[in-house]
Amino acid sequence: xxxxxxxxxxxxxxxxxxxxxxxANFQVFPLRMKTGLGGHYIPEVSCKSWxxxxxxxxxxxxxxxxxxxxxxxxNYLLGDQYRSDSKTVCREAYLYAKTLNITAKDIWVFDxxxxxxxxLEYYADHGFGVEPYNETxxxxxxxxxxxxxxPESLKLYNKLVGLGVxxxxxxxxxxxxxxxxxxxxxxxxxxxxxxxxxKNTTLYSGTTxxxxxxxxxxxxxEEGYNIIxxxxxxxxxxxGTNTGNRTFxxxxxMYYIS
Ligand SMILES: [Mg+2]
Numbered sequence: 381x382x383x384x385x386x387x388x389x390x391x392x393x394x395x396x397x398x399x400x401x402x403x404a405n406f407q408v409f410p411l412r413m414k415t416g417l418g419g420h421y422i423p424e425v426s427c428k429s430w431x432x433x434x435x436x437x438x439x440x441x442x443x444x445x446x447x448x449x450x451x452x453x454x455n456y457l458l459g460d461q462y463r464s465d466s467k468t469v470c471r472e473a474y475l476y477a478k479t480l481n482i483t484a485k486d487i488w489v490f491d492x493x494x495x496x497x498x499x500l501e502y503y504a505d506h507g508f509g510v511e512p513y514n515e516t517x518x519x520x521x522x523x524x525x526x527x528x529x530x531p532e533s534l535k536l537y538n539k540l541v542g543l544g545v546x547x548x549x550x551x552x553x554x555x556x557x558x559x560x561x562x563x564x565x566x567x568x569x570x571x572x573x574x575x576x577x578x579k580n581t582t583l584y585s586g587t588t589x590x591x592x593x594x595x596x597x598x599x600x601x602e603e604g605y606n607i608i609x610x611x612x613x614x615x616x617x618x619x620g621t622n623t624g625n626r627t628f629x630x631x632x633x634m635y636y637i638s
Contacts, residue, residue: 427452431633437615442636445509453508453633457500463532465631470536473609473628480608482544487574487605489597489624490537491612492551492561494632497527497568509634522553525560529568533611533630537570545608546574550596550617552589552637554581575600589637594620 427449433439445453456462480486490496502521503509521527537547547570553561558578565576577596584592593616597607601622610617610624613632 423448424452431456434633434636435629435631440615440636441638444512444635445507445633447510450507450510454504456633457508458504462631466530466532469611469628469630470532473536473611473626474539476626477540477543477545477609480543482608483606484546485604485606486544486608487546487548487600488540489548489550489600489607489610489612490533491614491617492549492553492565493527494530494613494634495611495617495630496530496533496537496549496570497564498530499527501527503634513635519557522557523560525564525567527564527568529570530630534569536611540609541572546605547572548574548600548605549576550593551577552579552592554579589614589616590620593617594622597622597624 427446430439430446430449431453434442477488493499499518499521502518506514506517541547549565549570551561555578558576561578562576565573579592584595597610598621600607607622607624609626609628611628611630612618613630614637615629616637618627618629
Protein backbone atom coordinates (compact mmCIF):
# COMPACT_ATOMS: atom_id res chain seq x y z
CA UNK A 381 0.00 0.00 0.00
CA UNK A 382 2.79 2.41 0.98
CA UNK A 383 4.57 1.66 -2.30
CA UNK A 384 1.41 2.48 -4.27
CA UNK A 385 0.98 5.78 -2.39
CA UNK A 386 4.61 6.65 -3.02
CA UNK A 387 4.31 5.84 -6.74
CA UNK A 388 1.21 8.00 -7.04
CA UNK A 389 3.02 10.81 -5.23
CA UNK A 390 5.99 10.61 -7.60
CA UNK A 391 3.74 10.58 -10.68
CA UNK A 392 1.65 13.52 -9.40
CA UNK A 393 4.81 15.41 -8.44
CA UNK A 394 6.43 14.80 -11.81
CA UNK A 395 3.30 15.94 -13.65
CA UNK A 396 3.06 19.13 -11.60
CA UNK A 397 6.71 19.98 -12.08
CA UNK A 398 6.79 19.41 -15.83
CA UNK A 399 3.25 20.16 -16.92
CA UNK A 400 2.02 18.98 -20.30
CA UNK A 401 4.33 18.44 -23.22
CA UNK A 402 3.43 21.67 -25.04
CA UNK A 403 3.55 24.04 -22.10
CA ALA A 404 -0.18 24.25 -21.38
CA ASN A 405 -0.93 24.11 -17.67
CA PHE A 406 2.77 24.44 -16.98
CA GLN A 407 3.20 24.58 -13.24
CA VAL A 408 6.74 24.72 -11.91
CA PHE A 409 5.75 25.62 -8.36
CA PRO A 410 2.59 23.94 -7.13
CA LEU A 411 0.90 26.77 -5.22
CA ARG A 412 -0.20 24.75 -2.27
CA MET A 413 1.52 26.56 0.55
CA LYS A 414 0.87 25.23 4.02
CA THR A 415 -0.45 21.91 2.73
CA GLY A 416 1.22 18.59 2.25
CA LEU A 417 0.46 15.94 -0.30
CA GLY A 418 -2.78 14.97 1.39
CA GLY A 419 -3.85 18.58 1.92
CA HIS A 420 -2.74 18.55 5.53
CA TYR A 421 -1.72 21.80 7.15
CA ILE A 422 2.04 21.95 7.70
CA PRO A 423 2.97 24.94 9.89
CA GLU A 424 6.66 24.37 9.28
CA VAL A 425 6.30 25.48 5.65
CA SER A 426 4.98 28.91 6.55
CA CYS A 427 7.32 29.24 9.55
CA LYS A 428 10.32 28.66 7.29
CA SER A 429 9.02 31.34 4.95
CA TRP A 430 8.44 33.66 7.88
CA UNK A 431 12.00 33.13 9.11
CA UNK A 432 13.41 33.79 5.64
CA UNK A 433 11.32 36.97 5.51
CA UNK A 434 12.74 38.05 8.86
CA UNK A 435 16.35 37.36 7.92
CA UNK A 436 15.97 39.11 4.56
CA UNK A 437 14.37 42.11 6.30
CA UNK A 438 11.15 41.75 4.36
CA UNK A 439 9.22 41.08 7.56
CA UNK A 440 9.90 44.07 9.82
CA UNK A 441 8.64 45.69 13.02
CA UNK A 442 7.28 42.42 14.39
CA UNK A 443 6.62 42.21 18.12
CA UNK A 444 6.76 38.46 18.70
CA UNK A 445 7.11 35.26 16.74
CA UNK A 446 3.91 33.68 15.35
CA UNK A 447 2.32 31.31 17.88
CA UNK A 448 2.33 28.38 15.46
CA UNK A 449 6.09 28.79 14.97
CA UNK A 450 7.24 28.28 18.55
CA UNK A 451 8.11 24.62 17.91
CA UNK A 452 9.78 25.36 14.61
CA UNK A 453 11.87 28.26 15.96
CA UNK A 454 12.81 26.27 19.06
CA ASN A 455 14.00 23.37 16.92
CA TYR A 456 15.88 25.76 14.66
CA LEU A 457 17.71 27.39 17.56
CA LEU A 458 18.45 24.27 19.58
CA GLY A 459 19.22 22.04 16.59
CA ASP A 460 22.05 22.19 14.06
CA GLN A 461 20.70 24.84 11.72
CA TYR A 462 21.26 27.93 13.88
CA ARG A 463 24.89 26.96 14.48
CA SER A 464 25.37 26.09 10.82
CA ASP A 465 23.88 29.39 9.61
CA SER A 466 26.05 31.30 12.08
CA LYS A 467 29.11 29.40 10.94
CA THR A 468 28.46 30.34 7.31
CA VAL A 469 28.24 34.04 8.23
CA CYS A 470 31.36 34.00 10.40
CA ARG A 471 33.33 32.03 7.87
CA GLU A 472 32.54 34.54 5.12
CA ALA A 473 33.52 37.36 7.48
CA TYR A 474 36.88 35.74 8.16
CA LEU A 475 37.54 34.91 4.49
CA TYR A 476 36.91 38.59 3.71
CA ALA A 477 39.10 39.89 6.57
CA LYS A 478 41.94 37.58 5.52
CA THR A 479 42.20 39.34 2.16
CA LEU A 480 42.89 42.75 3.76
CA ASN A 481 46.13 44.40 4.74
CA ILE A 482 45.26 45.28 8.32
CA THR A 483 46.45 48.62 9.69
CA ALA A 484 46.51 49.95 13.26
CA LYS A 485 43.36 51.95 12.60
CA ASP A 486 41.27 49.04 11.32
CA ILE A 487 38.42 48.03 13.58
CA TRP A 488 35.62 45.47 13.50
CA VAL A 489 32.32 46.31 15.17
CA PHE A 490 30.54 43.54 17.06
CA ASP A 491 27.05 43.87 18.45
CA UNK A 492 26.69 42.01 21.76
CA UNK A 493 23.32 40.28 22.33
CA UNK A 494 22.79 37.33 19.98
CA UNK A 495 26.03 38.30 18.22
CA UNK A 496 28.77 38.05 20.83
CA UNK A 497 26.83 36.70 23.81
CA UNK A 498 23.90 34.31 23.57
CA UNK A 499 20.69 34.79 25.54
CA LEU A 500 19.23 31.57 24.19
CA GLU A 501 18.99 30.11 27.69
CA TYR A 502 16.71 33.01 28.69
CA TYR A 503 14.62 32.85 25.52
CA ALA A 504 14.24 29.06 25.76
CA ASP A 505 12.45 29.72 29.07
CA HIS A 506 10.26 32.39 27.44
CA GLY A 507 8.90 30.66 24.36
CA PHE A 508 11.73 31.61 21.98
CA GLY A 509 10.26 35.05 21.42
CA VAL A 510 6.54 34.27 21.46
CA GLU A 511 6.15 36.08 24.80
CA PRO A 512 6.16 39.88 24.64
CA TYR A 513 9.46 41.47 25.72
CA ASN A 514 9.70 41.67 29.51
CA GLU A 515 12.35 44.26 30.38
CA THR A 516 12.49 43.37 34.09
CA UNK A 517 12.92 39.65 33.51
CA UNK A 518 15.46 40.16 30.73
CA UNK A 519 17.53 42.59 32.82
CA UNK A 520 17.57 40.08 35.67
CA UNK A 521 19.07 37.57 33.24
CA UNK A 522 21.63 40.07 31.87
CA UNK A 523 22.66 41.07 35.40
CA UNK A 524 23.58 37.47 36.19
CA UNK A 525 26.46 37.96 33.73
CA UNK A 526 26.28 34.32 32.70
CA UNK A 527 25.50 34.57 28.98
CA UNK A 528 27.79 32.24 27.03
CA UNK A 529 29.61 33.20 23.86
CA UNK A 530 28.10 32.29 20.52
CA PRO A 531 30.73 29.73 19.51
CA GLU A 532 31.09 30.76 15.86
CA SER A 533 31.29 34.44 16.79
CA LEU A 534 34.00 33.72 19.36
CA LYS A 535 35.97 31.85 16.70
CA LEU A 536 35.65 34.81 14.35
CA TYR A 537 36.66 37.21 17.13
CA ASN A 538 39.80 35.19 17.88
CA LYS A 539 40.73 35.00 14.21
CA LEU A 540 40.24 38.74 13.73
CA VAL A 541 42.33 39.50 16.82
CA GLY A 542 44.94 37.16 15.38
CA LEU A 543 44.96 39.17 12.14
CA GLY A 544 45.59 42.34 14.17
CA VAL A 545 42.09 43.78 13.83
CA UNK A 546 40.93 45.87 16.80
CA UNK A 547 37.53 45.02 18.23
CA UNK A 548 34.79 47.46 19.18
CA UNK A 549 31.68 46.21 20.95
CA UNK A 550 28.69 48.42 20.22
CA UNK A 551 25.59 47.48 22.18
CA UNK A 552 22.17 48.79 23.04
CA UNK A 553 22.74 47.67 26.63
CA UNK A 554 22.55 50.71 28.93
CA UNK A 555 25.37 52.34 30.93
CA UNK A 556 24.29 50.66 34.15
CA UNK A 557 25.01 47.25 32.58
CA UNK A 558 28.56 48.16 31.52
CA UNK A 559 30.29 46.49 34.49
CA UNK A 560 28.36 43.23 34.28
CA UNK A 561 28.76 43.18 30.49
CA UNK A 562 32.54 43.64 30.77
CA UNK A 563 32.75 40.78 33.26
CA UNK A 564 30.45 38.60 31.14
CA UNK A 565 32.48 39.19 27.98
CA UNK A 566 35.72 38.20 29.73
CA UNK A 567 34.10 35.19 31.36
CA UNK A 568 32.78 34.07 27.95
CA UNK A 569 36.26 34.24 26.40
CA UNK A 570 36.47 37.71 24.87
CA UNK A 571 39.74 38.83 26.40
CA UNK A 572 40.60 42.05 24.60
CA UNK A 573 38.94 44.98 22.88
CA UNK A 574 39.54 48.59 21.94
CA UNK A 575 36.20 49.93 23.14
CA UNK A 576 32.97 48.75 24.67
CA UNK A 577 30.29 51.27 23.75
CA UNK A 578 27.13 51.05 25.84
CA LYS A 579 24.06 53.19 25.29
CA ASN A 580 23.82 56.50 27.10
CA THR A 581 20.07 56.37 27.50
CA THR A 582 19.89 60.07 28.41
CA LEU A 583 21.74 61.17 25.30
CA TYR A 584 19.89 58.71 23.07
CA SER A 585 16.51 58.82 24.78
CA GLY A 586 13.74 57.88 22.36
CA THR A 587 16.05 57.15 19.44
CA THR A 588 16.10 53.93 17.47
CA UNK A 589 19.02 51.52 17.48
CA UNK A 590 19.75 52.56 13.89
CA UNK A 591 20.17 56.21 14.95
CA UNK A 592 22.19 55.41 18.07
CA UNK A 593 24.52 52.94 16.40
CA UNK A 594 25.02 55.13 13.31
CA UNK A 595 25.99 58.08 15.54
CA UNK A 596 28.48 56.00 17.54
CA UNK A 597 30.04 54.52 14.39
CA UNK A 598 30.34 58.04 12.98
CA UNK A 599 32.28 59.07 16.11
CA UNK A 600 34.62 56.13 15.61
CA UNK A 601 35.31 57.18 12.04
CA GLU A 602 35.82 60.79 13.13
CA GLU A 603 38.45 59.49 15.55
CA GLY A 604 40.27 58.11 12.52
CA TYR A 605 39.21 54.48 12.74
CA ASN A 606 38.34 52.51 9.66
CA ILE A 607 35.40 50.13 10.14
CA ILE A 608 36.43 47.21 7.96
CA UNK A 609 33.61 44.98 9.18
CA UNK A 610 30.42 45.10 11.19
CA UNK A 611 28.52 42.08 12.48
CA UNK A 612 25.15 41.88 14.21
CA UNK A 613 21.98 39.85 14.55
CA UNK A 614 19.65 42.81 13.91
CA UNK A 615 19.33 44.83 10.73
CA UNK A 616 19.48 47.89 12.98
CA UNK A 617 23.11 46.92 13.70
CA UNK A 618 23.92 47.09 10.01
CA UNK A 619 21.72 49.80 8.48
CA GLY A 620 21.99 53.59 8.74
CA THR A 621 25.23 55.51 8.18
CA ASN A 622 28.91 54.66 8.67
CA THR A 623 27.99 51.00 8.47
CA GLY A 624 31.48 49.77 7.66
CA ASN A 625 33.08 48.38 4.51
CA ARG A 626 31.18 45.10 4.85
CA THR A 627 28.33 43.99 7.06
CA PHE A 628 27.48 40.48 8.23
CA UNK A 629 24.00 39.48 9.42
CA UNK A 630 23.76 36.69 11.95
CA UNK A 631 20.46 34.82 12.28
CA UNK A 632 17.96 35.86 14.93
CA UNK A 633 14.34 34.75 14.61
CA MET A 634 13.53 35.57 18.28
CA TYR A 635 13.09 39.33 18.34
CA TYR A 636 13.19 42.50 16.26
CA ILE A 637 14.86 45.79 17.25
CA SER A 638 14.37 48.83 15.01
MG1 LIG B 1 21.99 41.94 19.04
